Amino acid sequence: MNQRSFVMAACAMAVTAGAWARQSNEIPAPKQTAQVVLRHVDVRPCTPGATPITDGWVVFEGGKVSALGAEPMAASAAKPDAYVIDAPGHVLTPGLWASATTLGLIETAQVEATDDTTEFGEFHAEIRAATATNPDSDLPPVARNAGILMAHVFPQGGVVGGHASAMRLDGWTVMDRTANADAGVIVHWPMMEPVQTRWQQKTADEQRKDRDKAVAAIDRFFDSAEAYLRARKADPSLNKDARYESLRAVVEGRERVLLDANWPGQIEASVLWAVRRGYRPLVVGGLGAPDVAPLLVKHKVPVIVRGINRLPLRESDPYDTAYSVPAKLQAAGVEFSIASGDEPAHERSLPSQCGRAVAHCMDATRALECVTRVPAEFAGVGDRYGTIAPGMSATLVLWSGDPFEIGSVVRRAWMDGGEIDLNDRQKRMHGKYLEKELQRTPMPPDAAPVMAPDQPPAPNAPKDPAP
C-alpha cells in the first residue's frame, strides 16, 4: 500500500495543523482536501446500540465519514494518497456537544459590554442565538481542547426566551458556524411551589398568585400565537407579527419547545402544559426529573440534564443527587443528554462531569452518547452530527485516553473533515511566560523550542525532535 504518513508537529505554542496554519491564532479549518485514515484507534461510534471498537479504523473524506471497522483494515478501504494516522492507545469520538450553553454569546461575565446573552423583556420568541455568537471569542477554542466541537447555544432571560441555535465551534463567520439556527424555543417555567426563605417577603398565597399570573401569561402568549397563525392562514394579507411568526414551527410541532425546569413541580406543570397544547417538549435542567420520570416516559419527553457537578436542590436531598440523575433517568427509560451547566468558559468540565455520572452507576457508552449523538438530535442535526458512521460529518476528536478522565488530552480534532487548530488563549499565555523562564535561565542557542510538559508528542509526531 502506498501510504504517505502525514507528519504533524506538536508543540506547546501551537498544536498546529501542518502547512496551512503557521499562525497561532486559531485559524479556522479549511475544507478537507485529502482523505484521512485513522488506524489502530479505539473508535466510539455512538450510534444507537453500538459498542466501542477497540483497535479500529476510520476513513473520512470530503468532510464525511466514509467507512469504519475493526482492524485489520482492508487495503482497498483507503486511497493510495490518503493521510494515515496511526493512533494506538488513542480514542476517537464524535465531537462533543456543549448543550444549553451561552458559548459565544458572552466573554466576561462582569464586563457588561461582552454580554449578549439576555434580551430585554419577557416574551421575545423571535430572537436567535445564532445571530451573535462571536466567531472570534476566546472561549470556544478552550472548549475545543476538551473535545467540544459543537454547541447548542441558548439565549437567556425572559419567559419565552427565543430560539436556541446549533453551532459549529469552528468557522470564519456566523454563517459558517451555524448548523441549525432554529433549534428550539426556550420557555423559562415559573417556580410552582411557594418558596419560604428568610429573604422571601411574599407569603405563600402571594407567591401562588404570582405563579398563576405567570403561567397565565405564557398561555396567553401562545394562545395569541396560535390564533394569529390560524388567522394568517385564512387571510395571508394580515400584517405580519414577528414574534408569533417565529413560533410557527413550534406550534406545528416541527421545532421543540425547550422547557427550562429543574424542580419536580416545574417539570410536571410545564410538560403537562406542552402536552396539552400538542407541542414537542424537551426539559432543560432536569435536576428533579427522576422524581417525575414516569410522566416523562409516558409522554416521551426527553431531558437535557444541565450539570452533574451541582448541589442538590433541597437540603433533604442526598449529597449525590445530581451525580446520580443520569443513572436514574437511564434506569427509568427517559431519553436525555448531559450538559455542563457551567459558565461557557468552563465548558471543558463536561467530559469529567460525564465521568462522575459513570462513577455513580451510569453506563459509560450511554454517557458518551449523551454528549454526542443525543444532543445532536436534540439540536435538530442528528442526521449530520453526533455519530461516527458512514455519511455522517467527520467531526471527530482524537483523545490520548479515556475522554472522561481529567488526565486525557485532545490530540487532534476535525470539523467536517477539516483539522482544527487546537491552540487557544490559555496556551498562548502559557507559552509566553515559559519564555520568561527561558530568558531568566538562558539555554543553548540551538535548544529545542519550549515544550508544554503535558503535551507529549501527538501520534505520528517525530519521536525525538531534538538533534
Place this chain on the structure above:
Amino acid sequence: MRHASSIAGPRQSKFRALLTTASLGAVSFMLAETAAWAQQAPPAAMRPVDVRRDAIVNVTLVATPGERLADAVIVMKDGWIERVGARGSFELPAGTTVHDGAGCIVYPGFIDACVRVDSSAAARAAAGENGAHWNAKVVPQVRAADLPTLGADQRKELRALGFTAAAIHPNAGIFRGSAQVSLLGDEPRAARTVRENAGTCVAFETTGGNDDSPDAWDRATYPGALIGAIALQRQTFADAAWHAQCEEVWRAHPAGNEPPVLANALTALHAAAAGKERVWFDATDERNLLRADALAREMKLDAAIVGSGREYRRLAEVRAAARPVVVPFDFPRTPDVQTPRAVDAVPLRELEHWALAPTNLAELLHAGVPAAASTVRLKDVGGFAKAARRAMDCGTTEDELVAALTVNPARMLGISEVAGEVRAGRIANLVVSKGPIFGEDSKVREVWIAGLRHEVDPASKFPLKGVYALAAPDTAGVFTTLPESVTIDADEKRLSFGLPKPAKAEDGKDATDARETKPAEQPAMKDADGKEPRGERGRRGPAEAPSARGEGANFDDARAGFTIAGKPLGIEGTLRGSVVATREGAEIALITPDGRTVRWAVPATARTGDAPDPKKEREAKGGEGAKDAGDAKDTGKADAKGDSKSDSKPDAKTDPKPVLAAIPRTFPMADYGIEKPVAPKSVLVEHATVWTVSDRGILKDADLLVKDGKIVAVGQGLRSKVTDSGQDVMVIDGTGMHVTPGLIDCHSHTGIDGGVNEWTQNVTAEVRIADVVNPEDIDWYRQLAGGLTAANQLHGSANPIGGQNSVVKLRWGDPVAAFPVKGAIPGIKFALGENVVRTKTRYPSSRLGVETLMRDRFQSAREWRAAQERYAALPAAERERTMPPQPDYELETLAQILEGKRLVHCHSYRQDEICMLLQVADDFGFKVGTLQHILEGYKVADRIAAHGAGASSFSDWWAYKMEVMDAIPWNGQMMWKAGVVTSFNSDSDELARRMNTEAAKAVRYGSVPREEAIKFVTLNPAKQLRIDDRCGSLEPGKDADFVIWSADPLSVYARCVQTWVDGVRRFDLGTDREMRERDLRTRNAIIALAASDWGREGEGAGGGGAGRGGRGGRGRGAAPAGTAPPVDGLRSGASLLSRMRGAQQDRLMEMVRSGVDPESVRPGECGCDQADAWNAMFEVTGGEGGVR
C-alpha cells in the same frame, strides 16, 4: 383590723427597702399613694372616697406553681396582697368588698418578660445628640422609661391573656437601650413602673450595608453582616469599660489629664460592661444565643436571652450556657401539605421545628434552664393562648406554664420580691380564670393589677342560668307544639327551647333526627339566635347541632331579646322573643309574625339542671355531622380534605406526643443529623493503596493503624500491632481501595452565618469568622462525602483588609466548639483588585489606593501598639493617674500581623498587585501566609517564591471577570515548579465536594507527579495554614484524618467511601443510606401529623412565621409555606431601598427557579456577588425572625 395592723408593718418596711434599693439603681418600685394621685385632676365636686380593700372568695388559688389551695380567700389592700388563706381560716376585715369567684382559679398575675416597643424615633434622636456613638445603631442611652407607654389596646390585649406586668424593650438598633418593667393596668396606679432599669437590650442587628434612608443605597453603613454586629458589640463593651476607667482616672486625678469626652452611649453602658447590669441579647436563633453567651463570657457580662423558640435544638449547649431565656410562642405554621410537592421542598429541620417548637419551653425547663414564656415575636399577640394550649398538648404541664409566666420572669427581671406569686406583701396582681389557665374552654375572666380589677370576659350579671321547666303559657292554641323547657345561659349568650321528646312536629324527620342524635334525657333543642332569623335552616333545627346555635341572643343584666324560627312550634315565619328576669324568676314572651303574644312565667324554682357544657355539645355535633355525611352529597369532597376523619372520631383528637417522641434527637436536628458518631478506639485499614503524602510515597497493599484519634502506624502487616480488644477495634478491608489523608480546602466560605463580607468599611480586621461558624450547614456533610476534612473559612473579598479567618475540621454532628483546629495560627483575609475598588464612593477606588491604605493602617497599628506598650511599662503609680489607651480590636489584629502572630491570606489576581502586596509585607517585615486565587501567579512565580508566600489557587477557573482573563490552568504547576508551596482551593460550597479531581488537574496541566499533585489538596494547604504538624499526610503521630476511596483518587471514577476526622467516622456510604431512610420515616411521620386534625388546628397557631427557612438554620431553599417572617418595625415601608430589595429578591427567586441555591458560594465570587444581594436581604429579617 387585727390582720391589717399586723400586715401593714412588714409591708411598709419592705416598701421602704425597695425605695432604698431603687436609689441604688437596682429596683425601683413606686406604689406610693402620692405617686398614684399626683396625676389626678383636683376633684371638681366632693372628694371621692376610695375604698381599697377587696377580697376574692370561693376560688381555687394557685399561689405559686405547684401550690394549690381550694376554697381560698385573697385579701388585697391598697394595691398589695394583704392576706391569703382558706375560707374560714381568718376573718375578713370590715369594709372589705367581697367578690365571689365561684368556680374560678386564681393565679399570680402573669409577667411578660419582653414586650417590644418602637424606639426608632428615640434611637434616631439619640444618635444625633451630642455624645452620640459614631455608629447610629449604638444607642444604649435610649430608655424604655422615656418612650411612650404601651397603647391602651396593647395593654388590653395582654391583660386578656392574663398579663399584669411586662418588661418593655426598645426595638431599634444593636445597642437599643434599657428595658423597663411596668404594670399593664389602665388607671395610673395600675400602670406604674415596677422597675425602671431592667437591663440593657442588645441585638444582632445589621444594616445589610445600608441605612434606612431612601437615598442611602450607595452609602454603606456598618455593620452589614452578622460578623460586624458581633464585632461592634465586643468593641463597644470594651470601649464602655475603658471609658468608665477614664472617668475614674479623671475623677481621681484631674490635674494634667484631659477630661474624657462626652459619650452618652458609653456612659449608659458602664454598669452593663462591668457586669453589674443585665444585658438582654435578642437571639433570633439558637446559634445567636450561643454567640451571645460566648460574648458575655468573653466580656464578663450578666446576660439574659430573648430566645427564638429553637433552643431545644441545642439543649445541652443552652443548658451549659445557663442564661435565662425568654421563650417566644410564635410557633410555625403547619407545613403546606395541600400544594403539590410543596412539602417535599421543606427541609427536615423545618418540619421538625414545626413539630417540636411547642415542646421548647418544657425542654428548657426540664433541662433546668430558667425560662419565661412571652408574647415576643408574635405578630398577633392573641395567638399566645392557642400556642400555650398547643404547648400543653405537647407535654408542658400547667405548673410549668404558670411558672414560666410568673415566678420565672419575675426572677429574671429582678422583681420576684414584689411579683410573681400570690403572697402577702406582693403586689396585688392576679389572674382569675374560669377553668385551668389556657385549658380547652377556659377563659381569663379578669385580672387584678395593683388591687384594681380589670375585666376581660366578665361573668354575666343575668340572674338566671340553667334549664327551666316551662308550664303552659298564658295563651293556648297559638302553637301546635309547645316547648317543655327553656335553657338560659347568658355567659354563652344562649337561649333555646326544648321540645317534647316524641316530637309531634309536622316535619317527622326532624323529630326522628332529634331522637337519634341526642342523649335521651336531654330535651331536644330549638335555638334562638339573636343574629339571623332562621329561614330554611330552621327546618332542620333539631337535627342540626345545637351547639352551633343558641349564641348571639342579646342579653343585658336583666333582659334578653332573640328571634327564633316558628316552624317547630307550628308557626310560619320568625318569632321575636324577649325575657325579663329577676332572681325570683323570668317572664318569657314570644311574638308571632301576625302579632300574637304568648307568655310564660318561669319561677326560679322551676330550674331542672345546669346549662349544657358547650364543649360537649360541639363534640355531639361532630358525631351527628358524621352520620349526616352518610347521605350528604358533598361527602366525597369532605373526604378528600380529610375532614371526615375528625368528624368520625370527635373525641379522639390526635395526640402529637408519640410522633414527637419518635423524632430522633440528632445533631444537628436536621437531615443527615448524627445520633452518635462512630468513634472506635482503634481503626485498622488493611490491604489498601495508601497515599502517605510523605517521603514513603504511595504504598501498595498497605495498612493504616489509628488509635485514639491519631495515626499510629502506616505499613504492611499492622494487624499484629493492634493491642486493643476486639470490640474496640474496627478493621476495614481496604482491598482495591485507596486511602489518602483528609482533603483540606484552603479557601472556603461554607458554614458562615449572616454574610461572609463585612464590606461596609475598607478595613474590618476586627470581625471574626469564628464568631459565626455554623456547624449545621448541610454543605459540611456534603463535603465530607467528598473526602474533605478541614477548611479555611475566609471572610469575603469586598474590602482590602477583611476579617479574621477560621480554620476548622468538618466535625459534622458535633457542636461548634469542636470545629476549630487547635493550634492553627490565626489568619486574616486581605483582598486586592476589582472587588475592593468596586465601591466608587469610598477609598480606595483604584488599585493605587489599595497600597496606600494598607501602608497607612499598618503604620497606625505599629503606633497604637507602641502607645499600649508605653502605658504598660509605666510604674504602677504613674499608670494609675494616666488615661489608658483605647482598646481597638482592629489595630490589635493588624499589630498581630506585624508581630508574625497572624497570617495574611490575600485574595489577588494580577501580577502587579501581587508584587505590590509582597513589597508592602517586606517593608513592614512580615511574611504573607497565602496568596489566594493568585491566577497570575505564574507570571511572577519567582517573586512569590523569593518572598516565601504560599499560593492557594483555582485549578482552572477563568474568564468570569477582567482580571482573570489571563488565568491559565498551568498556573499551579508553574508556581509549584518555581518552589512555591501551592494548593488548589474551592471557594465554593459545591467544588469543595470534589477536591481530589482538582488535584488531578495539576497532572493534566503540567504533568506534576501524582505524589506531588495530591499534596495540592492535602499537605500543601496544611502547610499554608501551619497545621502540617497534625494534618495533611498519613504519618504516625498525626491526626487520623483520612479518606477511603473506591479507586485512584485522581480518577474521576473514584468515589469517597468513608471519611474519618480525628479517628471519628464522619461519612460512610452505608450510613448515608441508612440516614436517608431514617429521615424519610421521620419526614413522613411529621407530614402525617401535619395532615391530621392536630396539624390543621395549628394553621396559624401563634401567627408566627413558619419556615424561616434554613440552611443550617440559614435560609436555605424552600421551606413551609406560611406568612413571611415578621419584620421589625424599624424597617418596613416602601422606600427606594425596599424596592431595590424587591428587585434583589426577584433575582434570588430567579436563581431558585433555575435550581440554584442563592446562598451557595460559587468559585470566583468570593462572597462578593450574590453575597451583596444577600446581605441586603439580610436586613429585612435581621431584627426579628431572621434565622442565620
